[in-house]
Amino acid sequence: MTGGKSPNAVWHRASVTRRRREEQNGHRGLILWFTGLSGSGKSTLAHAVEEELHRRGCRTFVFDGDNVRHGLCGDLGFSDEDRAENIRRIGQMAKLFVEAGVVALTAFISPFRADRRRVRGMADHAEDFIEVFCDCPLEVCEQRDVKGHYRRARKGEIRDFTGISSPYETPENAELTVRTGEHDIEHCVQQVLQLLESRGAVKSPR
């Protein structure tokens, strides 16, 4: 047919489905939604889990402030409304990655239950969404204070800072809780991987 001219030919619509992509990849597409205080290790853990999944041949992508705040959500500020819209867009984007057969890992404080419930509700299937609570005492997060945000929040230089001047609503039905203040990163990574294996989402390493 190449080179032919047939303006009236039916342009048949092909469709690469999620299922076909998952077969190609050898694992399921899903969202690992890490939530927890600033400094609780969400982003670091997400990247470490990604590293392990990548070594196993999985397709992965981590969303965090670095690649979202200046791009897709560059027009948003930190009002309650903008924070909710921020989480909504991240959820919708992660959903498209799931459709693409990718393990999407998101690392945002996402302190409000209502917002997390909303993104959970966007998923096509319940098993597409795994909430991972990075449970780390405020004292430990504040002691680490890698970015100096807690010090500035205590001084009142940052308003509505989660844990200091704005609440963090502890997850009530997270699929997994990892104690990032007590355990080392390898331990936490293994907890996440074991959950994924037990659900048949990814294969055990050979």
Next chain:
Amino acid sequence: MTGGKSPNAVWHRASVTRRRREEQNGHRGLILWFTGLSGSGKSTLAHAVEEELHRRGCRTFVFDGDNVRHGLCGDLGFSDEDRAENIRRIGQMAKLFVEAGVVALTAFISPFRADRRRVRGMADHAEDFIEVFCDCPLEVCEQRDVKGHYRRARKGEIRDFTGISSPYETPENAELTVRTGEHDIEHCVQQVLQLLESRGAVKSPR
């Protein structure tokens, strides 16, 4: 280290880079930006190109009205401002797919040069963005009128309809022009694939 407790251990930051993902996938991440009138075959062509790429083992994803308008851009209408924001978000999202090592195919009329220039400018590298102009005469698009939009636009039931009551700004420097009104779909698919091969973005079929 598994099971150890070391709250003060350094949580080393792992990083799966775009380069590593592209090596894993065996092809480059990039955006194929299809632009053209309603009914010019953008979405059909994008899906057909995706099908061929998928058969060759590439990682792909098509963005079109179906998966974007009700999700990520569900809050946007059709004002000039909202249309521009729509295109901006699609561009930012596609950029993240490129970072994930995926061939992102977008199928939107995107009638304005300024909007297309803006999304092109978002790309980290010039070769990440390939504009494909689906060049099909208005008469042919209107005759096809698969969705009945042209008929309604002529009656004035749809305002600001591209080609009827709103301009389509023909691309001046598209990387590729495919004559979707003259050639059959196989021919157009091959044109796109040959461009990708000639740029070393994907391998030729074995």
